[in-house]
Amino acid sequence: MTGTLQRPQHVAPPATARRLPRRGRPLVVDLLAAAAGLGLGVTIALGVSAQSLASVGTVAGALTAVGRMTGLLAGYAMIVTVALSARIGPLERAVGQDRLIRWHRRLAPYGLYLLLAHVVLIVLGYAALAQTGVLAQLWALVLTYQGMLGAVVGTLLLLLAGITSYRRARRRLRYETWWAVHLYTYLALLFAFQHQVQTGASFVGHPLATAWWTALWVALLAAVVAWRVLLPVVRSLRHGVRVAGVVQEAPGVVSVVLEGRRLDRLPVAGGQFFQWRFLTRGAWWQAHPFSLSHVPQEHRMRITVKDLGDHSAGLASLPIGTPVFIEGPYGRFTADAATGHKVLLVGAGVGATPLRSLLQDLDEHADVAVLLRGRDRGSLVLADEIAREVQRRGARLWEALGPRDRLSVTAGTLRRAMPDIAERDVFICGPDDFTAAIAAACREAGVPASRVHFESFAF
Numbered sequence: 001m002t003g004t005l006q007r008p009q010h011v012a013p014p015a016t017a018r019r020l021p022r023r024g025r026p027l028v029v030d031l032l033a034a035a036a037g038l039g040l041g042v043t044i045a046l047g048v049s050a051q052s053l054a055s056v057g058t059v060a061g062a063l064t065a066v067g068r069m070t071g072l073l074a075g076y077a078m079i080v081t082v083a084l085s086a087r088i089g090p091l092e093r094a095v096g097q098d099r100l101i102r103w104h105r106r107l108a109p110y111g112l113y114l115l116l117a118h119v120v121l122i123v124l125g126y127a128a129l130a131q132t133g134v135l136a137q138l139w140a141l142v143l144t145y146q147g148m149l150g151a152v153v154g155t156l157l158l159l160l161a162g163i164t165s166y167r168r169a170r171r172r173l174r175y176e177t178w179w180a181v182h183l184y185t186y187l188a189l190l191f192a193f194q195h196q197v198q199t200g201a202s203f204v205g206h207p208l209a210t211a212w213w214t215a216l217w218v219a220l221l222a223a224v225v226a227w228r229v230l231l232p233v234v235r236s237l238r239h240g241v242r243v244a245g246v247v248q249e250a251p252g253v254v255s256v257v258l259e260g261r262r263l264d265r266l267p268v269a270g271g272q273f274f275q276w277r278f279l280t281r282g283a284w285w286q287a288h289p290f291s292l293s294h295v296p297q298e299h300r301m302r303i304t305v306k307d308l309g310d311h312s313a314g315l316a317s318l319p320i321g322t323p324v325f326i327e328g329p330y331g332r333f334t335a336d337a338a339t340g341h342k343v344l345l346v347g348a349g350v351g352a353t354p355l356r357s358l359l360q361d362l363d364e365h366a367d368v369a370v371l372l373r374g375r376d377r378g379s380l381v382l383a384d385e386i387a388r389e390v391q392r393r394g395a396r397l398w399e400a401l402g403p404r405d406r407l408s409v410t411a412g413t414l415r416r417a418m419p420d421i422a423e424r425d426v427f428i429c430g431p432d433d434f435t436a437a438i439a440a441a442c443r444e445a446g447v448p449a450s451r452v453h454f455e456s457f458a459f
């Protein structure tokens with residue numbers, strides 16, 4: 001691993017300041033967590049109040065009562081799960097989309113388990129009450145109860161989304177397939193709402209419960225429409241983003257130069273990403289996350305993308321003038337996440353692209369070090385641009401070149417290169433296994449976990 005050290009030099013501030021996103025407020029997270037806990041308590045209380053002591057005095061009644069409660073809890077878990085992935089602005093800025101998606105993945109299976117428990121317990125309870133077979137009772141419920149066919153379809157759609165979300169299944173699916181499957185979960189949730197209000201015993205004759213759940217579902221719908229539809233549409237129309245050019249950076253790596261109106265007024269920071277939808281035939285319905293490799297100027301900005309064989313493969317042939325629909329920005333992989341003035345940026349391959357834009361937003365007086373990892377220098381994306389920015393800042397740059405089995409970055413390597421590594425905020429971007437290895441090495445070298453920053457775009 002070789003390094004260069006340049007003397008700092010004075011840099012004049014830009015003539016006009018870009019618009020930056022608002023800082024995340026941890027208080028928002030605390031308030032929303034408290035609201036979620038309070039909502040859970042209200043849900044349980046309303047569910048319990050709808051039962052009577054007489055109704056749970058028999059095995060059939062107890063099974064049915066527990067089945068109804070698991071159904072309510074499943075519905076509440078689904079609402080929270082969708083809210084975590086709705087990209088609600090204040091929540092996303094405070095937590096970061098990467099962490100929200102991890103919470104979403106951890107909670108989602110419990111919602112499915114509760115849903116399955118609801119189905120099984122209700123069928124068992126009704127079968128015991130009618131003194132009939134389980135399969136016969138299930139068939140009777142589906143055919144004779146209002147809204148049950150929709151509930152069955154919704155359950156199957158949610159199970160399909162859950163199965164395709166397991167890691168092994170996700171690795172075998174194209175992003176577009178996974179995205180299309182998950183789009184149907186909104187239809188499944190609509191069926192769930194109709195089933196709850198129309199046929200749920202906890203709602204019939206209980207106007208307060210009906211009002212509570214209607215308010216929950218309407219609030220969720222409003223959040224999804226506002227943050228996933230209206231805001232992206234407004235920003236896309238306001239800024240009129242189009243493809244201005246495509247530049248080959250390295251084998252299989254291209255930069256897409258984008259132009260538009262007043263792009264410097266987009267509330268985006270270096271290191272963040274957008275969901276990009278290029279409005280060409282066959283690709284207009286696909287949205288993919290790409291980080292900015294250059295922060296917006298008044299009329300231009302840029303992304304740099306590696307050909308991974310899916311949607312990204314077609315970007316090299318994008319026609320000039322192609323309209324672009326943008327959703328975002330997202331992510332907390334930004335200068336604001338740093339807790340001090342000492343920073344280490346670590347990137348591998350195309351993972352260096354958000355580091356390029358992050359460098360532009362770091363404080364001019366920050367003590368910056370950059371580590372780029374690759375097989376050879378040709379695999380270091382935007383290496384020359386990063387080197388110029390490092391030199392401009394008087395920062396330090398290392399290029400760790402060589403095969404993985406011959407050259408690895410360890411805690412000892414980091415400590416020898418930077419004796420003050422434990423005092424630095426570390427920003428890491430690259431393949432998931434690389435990111436995990438560097439994060440572990442940093443923690444072993446004494447960097448607190450709260451100072452190790454990375455985001456994954458894996459679906």
